[in-house]
Amino acid sequence: MFQTECGNDVMPARPTAATAFQRLISSEDNRQLLRNRLGLEVDEKLPASLAALLQELERREQVEADWSATTLAARASMAFDEPEGTFSDPYGHAA
Secondary structure, three states: OOOOOOOOOOOOOOOOHHHHHHHHOOOHHHHHHHHHHHOOOOOOOOOHHHHHHHHHHHHHHHHHHHHHHHHHHHHHHHHHHOOOOOOOOOOOOOO
């Protein structure tokens, strides 16, 4: 059902079939329902260039996560190893 726009009596144009279909598939539940009812298959194979990009992004994300965990563990360890009231820079700079 259409509603008036901003309190005036102007009714929006009737949606086209394409617009109506876009609204219908904007919900994941509706997409699944349509795939099941229409017997549509999802093509899960990516082109080689996109698959390589995804693989590189995942590799970099893992490297960053490993670095963050290692750095955090080293800093925490150093904080507990120092005598009370002293501080040593984790990068080896003079304090």
